[in-house]
Amino acid sequence: MKYEEAMKRLEEIVAQIEGGKLDIDMISDRLKEAQTLIKFCKDKLYETDEEVRRILEAED
Amino acid sequence: METLTLLELNGRVKSTLQFAMPDAYWVQAEISSMSSSGPGHCYLELVQKDESGRTFLAKAKANIWKSTWMQLRPKFEYATGQRLAVGMKVLLQVTVTFHEMYGYSLVVHDLDPTYTMGDMARRRREIIARLTADGVIDLNRSLELALLPQRIAIVSSATAAGYGDFCNQLEGNMYGFRFYCRLFPALMQGDQVEASVSSALNAIARVRDKFDVVVIIRGGGAVSELSCFDSYTLASDIANFPLPVITGIGHERDDTVCDLVSFAKVKTPTAAAEFLISRVYDTAMALEDLTRRTGDCVRERMVREKQRMQLLSQKLPSLFALLKVRQEHVLENSWNRIGIGLKNLIAGNSHKLELMEKSLAAADPKLILGRGYSLTTCGGKTVRSAADLKKGSVIVTVLRDGEIESEVR
Numbered sequence: 284m285k286y287e288e289a290m291k292r293l294e295e296i297v298a299q300i301e302g303g304k305l306d307i308d309m310i311s312d313r314l315k316e317a318q319t320l321i322k323f324c325k326d327k328l329y330e331t332d333e334e335v336r337r338i339l340e341a342e343d
Numbered sequence: 344m345e346t347l348t349l350l351e352l353n354g355r356v357k358s359t360l361q362f363a364m365p366d367a368y369w370v371q372a373e374i375s376s377m378s379s380s381g382p383g384h385c386y387l388e389l390v391q392k393d394e395s396g397r398t399f400l401a402k403a404k405a406n407i408w409k410s411t412w413m414q415l416r417p418k419f420e421y422a423t424g425q426r427l428a429v430g431m432k433v434l435l436q437v438t439v440t441f442h443e444m445y446g447y448s449l450v451v452h453d454l455d456p457t458y459t460m461g462d463m464a465r466r467r468r469e470i471i472a473r474l475t476a477d478g479v480i481d482l483n484r485s486l487e488l489a490l491l492p493q494r495i496a497i498v499s500s501a502t503a504a505g506y507g508d509f510c511n512q513l514e515g516n517m518y519g520f521r522f523y524c525r526l527f528p529a530l531m532q533g534d535q536v537e538a539s540v541s542s543a544l545n546a547i548a549r550v551r552d553k554f555d556v557v558v559i560i561r562g563g564g565a566v567s568e569l570s571c572f573d574s575y576t577l578a579s580d581i582a583n584f585p586l587p588v589i590t591g592i593g594h595e596r597d598d599t600v601c602d603l604v605s606f607a608k609v610k611t612p613t614a615a616a617e618f619l620i621s622r623v624y625d626t627a628m629a630l631e632d633l634t635r636r637t638g639d640c641v642r643e644r645m646v647r648e649k650q651r652m653q654l655l656s657q658k659l660p661s662l663f664a665l666l667k668v669r670q671e672h673v674l675e676n677s678w679n680r681i682g683i684g685l686k687n688l689i690a691g692n693s694h695k696l697e698l699m700e701k702s703l704a705a706a707d708p709k710l711i712l713g714r715g716y717s718l719t720t721c722g723g724k725t726v727r728s729a730a731d732l733k734k735g736s737v738i739v740t741v742l743r744d745g746e747i748e749s750e751v752r
Contacts, residue, residue: 300640
């Protein structure tokens with residue numbers, strides 16, 4: 284998944300919950316999904332992606 | 344016939360020139376080559392080209408002696424923001440000299456930077472007009488910068504101080520954001536800049552999927568050699584580049600044409616790093632905001648649902664009570680109606696009975712006998728006709744207060 288997509292999905296979820304349109308039964312599922320997305324995004328920001336590093340260094 | 348030595352001939356040429364052209368002249372020319380010597384003199388080769396710019400019409404050597412050069416150089420660099428360099432059009436004040444050994448040359452006494460600036464500005468305008476006509480001037484700016492521009496292709500010189508500044512600034516960012524940099528080396532000074540930077544950009548273009556953004560940064564010297572970034576080729580490459588290009592070329596005054604077409608231009612390599620860090624920071628803040636809102640709104644929603652439930656549970660008893668009262672009323676009403684119905688039914692029937700009783704009473708024979716009528720029977724049967732009787736029949740006459748037995752004669 285791309286960071287951009289993750290953020291977009293996250294915004295959707297927040298809008299759903301904030302809009303009060305979400306079924307209470309769905310909230311815990313959405314919350315779990317949101318947490319996964321947040322974790323994914325934070326990792327991108329703060330954790331070294333070894334794969335990216337490897338790809339970029341391989342060319343040198 | 345007089346014969347001269349070469350030295351004598353050249354000596355005459357020298358004195359003739361000195362005599363005929365003693366003054367200083369302001370001359371417009373283009374620098375075609377330039378070098379400086381150990382003692383600090385500056386040697387130029389000046390040319391004049393035809394309008395096509397391909398054919399040389401005139402050529403001369405020009406020397407700026409150390410003492411003059413030491414004054415002219417800072418003055419020129421201060422005014423133009425550029426170093427005197429090959430390709431520049433210059434307005435020079437010169438005197439003509441001839442040396443027996445080295446021949447014809449000019450000695451430079453003054454240099455007018457405004458002429459060079461005017462020429463650079465004209466050239467710039469021409470490039471901008473051409474890029475505008477190509478329809479590419481806003482092309483790079485209209486690209487979208489990734490939310491996380493973390494994979495950075497750097498065009499710079501590995502030894503440039505600016506490159507180090509940029510990397511240090513990125514890596515040492517106070518938020519702990521990750522960046523991945525790769526250098527595509529290019530010459531950032533001298534007349535090879537255009538070709539070198541252009542080929543570095545081509546190399547990046549071939550692997551563009553691996554990068555989010557391109558950064559062109561330079562050493563950060565105060566003045567540059569020639570306006571090598573006022574180049575149509577480079578500006579066009581940048582404008583057409585498929586990734587956003589950030590220029591940190593570091594011109595003191597005007598932006599170069601490359602700055603003009605780039606996605607963003609910054610003054611220094613450090614500022615280029617800050618630009619990217621702040622972009623990531625904005626994204627990180629947006630994420631923080633979403634994270635907070637997710638939690639907040641779920642909590643709020645839960646509180647609201649709880650209130651809804653509480654309200655319902657509070658309402659329920661009174662609702663039930665209301666329901667009970669209503670049902671009781673309905674029941675009572677029914678009961679009453681049953682009572683009334685029954686009463687009516689009974690009342691109706693008793694009236695009927697009364698009528699029946701009355702008509703029964705009216706038919707009582709005793710009542711008729713009381714009025715003076717009598718009833719005659721014979722042999723226990725009511726006599727309704729005289730023909731029913733014979734002579735000697737014994738009849739019984741029933742009266743109100745008794746019976747009389749008689750014999751028919």
